[in-house]
Amino acid sequence: MKKIMRLKPFLIAAGLLCFGCATQAQSDIEITKDIIPGNTKPIPVSLSGFTGEAAEVIQFDLYVQGFSFTTPDVAQYLISGGNNGNLTGRATDRFNKSVLVNKSYTGASLRRQAHAFVEDFLHAIGRKGVDPTKKIAFKVDTGANGEIYIADFDGHNAQAITHDNAIVAAPAWVPGRLALCYTSYRFGNPDIFLHDLTTGQRTGVARFAGSNISPAPSPDGSKVAMILSKSGAVDLWVANIDGSGLRQLTKTREDDSSPCWSPDGQWICFATKINERRSLCKVPAAGGPVQRISTSGVSNPSEPDWSPDGKWIVFTAQMGGFEICVVPASGGTATLLVSGEDPSWSPNSRTVVFARRSGGSRRLSLLDVPTKQVKDVSRISGSNSQPSWAK
Amino acid sequence: MKSTKLTYLLVCALAMTLAATGCKKKPVRVTDLPGQRVGSPGGGQPTPLPPGGTVPGGETPIGGGQLPEDLNDLSRFNQDRETLAAHIVHFDFDSAVVKSSEKANVEAVAAYMKSTPKVALLVEGHCDERGTEEYNRALGERRALALREALVSSGADASRITTRSFGEDKPVAVGHDESAWKQNRRGEFVVLHPK
Numbered sequence: 001m002k003k004i005m006r007l008k009p010f011l012i013a014a015g016l017l018c019f020g021c022a023t024q025a026q027s028d029i030e031i032t033k034d035i036i037p038g039n040t041k042p043i044p045v046s047l048s049g050f051t052g053e054a055a056e057v058i059q060f061d062l063y064v065q066g067f068s069f070t071t072p073d074v075a076q077y078l079i080s081g082g083n084n085g086n087l088t089g090r091a092t093d094r095f096n097k098s099v100l101v102n103k104s105y106t107g108a109s110l111r112r113q114a115h116a117f118v119e120d121f122l123h124a125i126g127r128k129g130v131d132p133t134k135k136i137a138f139k140v141d142t143g144a145n146g147e148i149y150i151a152d153f154d155g156h157n158a159q160a161i162t163h164d165n166a167i168v169a170a171p172a173w174v175p176g177r178l179a180l181c182y183t184s185y186r187f188g189n190p191d192i193f194l195h196d197l198t199t200g201q202r203t204g205v206a207r208f209a210g211s212n213i214s215p216a217p218s219p220d221g222s223k224v225a226m227i228l229s230k231s232g233a234v235d236l237w238v239a240n241i242d243g244s245g246l247r248q249l250t251k252t253r254e255d256d257s258s259p260c261w262s263p264d265g266q267w268i269c270f271a272t273k274i275n276e277r278r279s280l281c282k283v284p285a286a287g288g289p290v291q292r293i294s295t296s297g298v299s300n301p302s303e304p305d306w307s308p309d310g311k312w313i314v315f316t317a318q319m320g321g322f323e324i325c326v327v328p329a330s331g332g333t334a335t336l337l338v339s340g341e342d343p344s345w346s347p348n349s350r351t352v353v354f355a356r357r358s359g360g361s362r363r364l365s366l367l368d369v370p371t372k373q374v375k376d377v378s379r380i381s382g383s384n385s386q387p388s389w390a391k
Numbered sequence: 392m393k394s395t396k397l398t399y400l401l402v403c404a405l406a407m408t409l410a411a412t413g414c415k416k417k418p419v420r421v422t423d424l425p426g427q428r429v430g431s432p433g434g435g436q437p438t439p440l441p442p443g444g445t446v447p448g449g450e451t452p453i454g455g456g457q458l459p460e461d462l463n464d465l466s467r468f469n470q471d472r473e474t475l476a477a478h479i480v481h482f483d484f485d486s487a488v489v490k491s492s493e494k495a496n497v498e499a500v501a502a503y504m505k506s507t508p509k510v511a512l513l514v515e516g517h518c519d520e521r522g523t524e525e526y527n528r529a530l531g532e533r534r535a536l537a538l539r540e541a542l543v544s545s546g547a548d549a550s551r552i553t554t555r556s557f558g559e560d561k562p563v564a565v566g567h568d569e570s571a572w573k574q575n576r577r578g579e580f581v582v583l584h585p586k
Contacts, residue, residue, distance in 0.1 A: 144561070167560050170525055183528075188465030189555035190528070209464065211532040211556045214525045227525075229532045229554060232540075255487070257529035271526060302526040316523050341523050360567075386524055 037312070037326045037335045040370035042068035046075035050114075054083035057114035060154055064351060064366040064375050065122065065130065079121065087113035091121045100124035111156065128348040134390040136344075136353050137161075137171035137180050138364060142382035148182050150197070153346070153353065153389065155364060155378030161197060173390040174217040174241065180388075181205060181215035181224055181241075192226055194241060205243040216259045216268070217241060218285070219391070225249075225259035225268050225285075236270055238285060249283050250290060258303045261285065262329070263310045269293065271302040271315075280304050280315060280327075294331040298323070301334075303342050308391060309349040314369070316341040324354055326369060338367055338374050344389045353377070355385040468511065468583035475500055475580035480538060482576040484521070487533040489541045497538065500580050501545035504552070511551045511583040514538045518559045519572035531556030538578045 045067050050058055058079070059069065072078055077100070081089035087110060091101040101120045105113035115132035122129040130153055137150045140160075148171045151158035162168055167185040174181060178197040183190045192212045195202035206212035210229035217224045221241060228237045231248065234255040239246040250256050254273040261268055262282075269282045272290075278300045280293040295301045298317035305314050310329060317323045317334065322341040327334040343354040352367045356376075362385040364377045478496040480489065489497060504512055516535035518527040535554035543549045564571035 141560075167557070169528065169558075189553075209553045210536075211528065211554065213528045213532070213556070227529055229536060229556075232536060234529050234533045234536065255526075255529040255533040258523075258525045302523045318522065322523065342525075360565075 037369045038337050038372045040066065042066050042368075042371045042373060043077070044068050044070040044075045045077045045079050046070060046072040048072075048078075048080045049082045050080075050087075051083060054087055054110055054114045057111050057154070058118055060375060061115060061118040061130070061132075063373055064368055065118075065127075065348075066350070066368040066371040066373060068373075077121070077125070081117070083110060083114070086110075087117060089117035089120075091124065093125075111152075115152075128350070130346045130348055130351050134347055136364070136377075136387050136389050137173060137182075138355075138384055138387040139168050139171060139182075140380045140382045140384055146382070148180065148195075149380060149384075150180075151378075151380075153366070153377070155380075158378070158380050161195065170214050170386055172215050172217055172388045174221045175219050175391045176221050181217055183213050183215065192224075192243075194224075194243075203242065205239070205241070206237075206246075214258050216261060218261050219263050219265050223265075223285070225261065225270075227257055227259065236268065236283065238268065247287065249285075249287060260305050260313075262306050263308050269304045269306055269313060271304065278302070280313065280331075292331070293327070293329075295325070295327045295334040296332065298325050298334045298336060301325070305344050305352075307345050307349040308347055311349070312369075314343040314345060314352055316343065322357070324352065324367060337369065337372055340365060340367070342386055343367070344387050346389050347391050353387040353389050355387060465513070465583070468585055470513065471582040471584055472579065474582045475503060478580060480578040481573060482534055482578070484519070484572070484576065485530070487516075487530060487537045489537050497541045498545055501542045501547040503582075504542065504547040507582075509585065511553065511585075512542075512547075513581040513583055514542075514552060514554045515579045515581060516554065516556045517561060517575055517577050517579070519575040520559050520562070520567070521572065522559065524558060528556050528558035531558045534576075534578050538580075 043066060045062060047069060075094055077091055078094050079091045081087060087105040089101055089103055092099050101124050103120060105116055119129040135150045136153050137148060139146050140149050145165050146168050147160045148162045148168050149158050149160050164184050164186040169183040171180050171182040180195045181192060183192055190211045190213050191204060192206040192215045193202045194205050205224060206226050206228060208228060208230040212226060212228050214227040215224050223238055224241050225236060225238045227234060233253060235248060236250040236256045236259055237246055237248050256270050256272045259268050259270040266285055267282045268285050269280060272279060272281050274292055280295055280301045281290050282293055283290045298319060300318040301315045303316040306329060312326045313329050314324065314326045317325045321339055324337045324340045324343050325334045326337065340354040340356040343352045345352055350369055352369060354365055354367060355362045356365050361383040363379045364384045364387050365374055366377060367374050478499050480493045480496050514535040516531035518531050522530060532554060535556055539552050539554055542552060562575040564574040
């Protein structure tokens with residue numbers, strides 16, 4: 001009896017402590033009015049008349065942009081057409097009966113026509129589509145070595161752009177140009193290259209001793225952020241896109257990694273460790289103090305990517321497995337979306353391409369952040385990872 | 392009985408104070424990360440790595456085309472993994488700390504460097520698969536640099552030691568469990584003999 005009497009005050013204290021913590025935690029949640037990541041219902045549409053590859057493409061493109069498929073009596077939009085030779089497509093709003101799209105498509109391929117039809121439908125309802133002309137770049141590992149590939153956002157029309165037969169990593173599009181930065185071990189240690197896809201020429205951007213990794217071109221294409229170890233520590237540096245004008249942005253003993261830029265070009269966000277805790281941080285691109293970006297609710301964040309509309313940072317959280325998460329760009333409570341890693345935003349700030357582990361290998365997948373709808377893209381034989389979506 | 396009541400009140404007061412203040416997040420402030428750097432022993436100055444490839448410039452054709460040799464520093468050497476293979480250093484998960492249990496390996500490598508003046512050394516950092524790829528690439532480099540620092544502390548010449556990271560790309564054990572992972576979290580020492 002005596003023992004229980006002594007315990008009681010502590011139980012009450014513990015209860016009060018928990019209550020206190022709970023109420024404090026609630027004040028960290030930011031209220032954002034636009035998209036609620038992971039918590040938005042898909043928009044129901046009905047599809048009819050399309051067959052084969054055209055039907056596949058239309059269904060794929062709609063699903064990864066947050067639509068679901070149902071019967072015409074309960075759909076919000078009615079989408080119909082045919083693909084006898086060329087594609088014809090029609091989309092109407094079931095409620096107000098307005099005709100949103102009514103078009104015949106010619107030229108290119110049936111796939112391209114189908115992509116274009118979905119884009120037209122999205123524009124007609126006030127949405128930004130993925131812009132099927134914006135390709136993804138990624139790496140394919142086959143055993144010990146790999147190559148950099150580019151493909152349509154659904155994985156089709158893939159082509160290798162390197163033939164290094166070496167370890168390659170981290171391709172990143174230069175915005176507004178058909179050019180990529182990436183890392184290659186072709187010459188021994190990891191070097192960063194700029195590869196112009198229109199001329200086929202590539203030039204060295206950072207080929208210093210040590211490891212030159214994780215290139216991130218700036219939104220205006222004029223600069224590149226990189227992780228270099230030339231100074232004796234693994235730090236964040238920035239240079240002009242040709243490698244000139246090199247400046248060091250961080251000086252720490254911790255391993256900084258995976259830089260990405262804010263869309264206004266003012267900040268570089270990256271992963272590091274502060275006080276023994278892995279965190280996302282940002283530093284002014286012109287130089288200055290490093291600030292932490294809080295990601296409450298998840299731990300071990302890495303591989304951030306800042307949405308083109310400036311509002312969100314998508315990243316990988318490692319908690320046992322790997323999880324794709326988003327957090328408001330100013331920091332706050334993170335939302336866990338789907339298992340996966342290494343995300344990259346589409347220009348529409350809504351669709352994300354990422355990699356997921358499957359067996360002993362990785363493959364690429366697309367995620368609609370608001371609805372959490374996920375679909376794998378076509379894969380190249382081998383492990384496909386580290387995707388970058390052109391902007 | 393009275394002491395129990397007092398304890399009760401004190402504990403409640405403490406708990407309420409803690410509840411009110413203990414969980415409060417610090418206000419968001421701009422804070423500098425600590426400016427510590429990897430340095431040579433006895434001095435505050437960072438030890439720069441020896442000059443690597445030339446400053447970037449010049450066009451490089453892709454694919455099978457032959458590239459100018461002077462852009463590739465490592466190509467001037469024969470890489471020898473055997474001589475120091477017995478001294479591979481292992482690391483704890485998500486750590487680049489050179490453990491005290493690895494001191495003998497570090498000393499042996501430093502002794503070899505001191506007694507073999509004509510060679511250079513390439514320290515390679517590796518990781519297990521439990522990290523994202525670029526994070527692991529950075530962590531591997533930090534491991535390599537930590538070993539370089541340890542070697543310099545043991546008297547090896549910093550200007551003859553360079554580093555590279557392979558992240559998780561070159562595991563020695565392919566399993567998905569700790570017995571494989573612990574083998575993969577390592578630093579390897581590659582002797583560079585000038586050609």
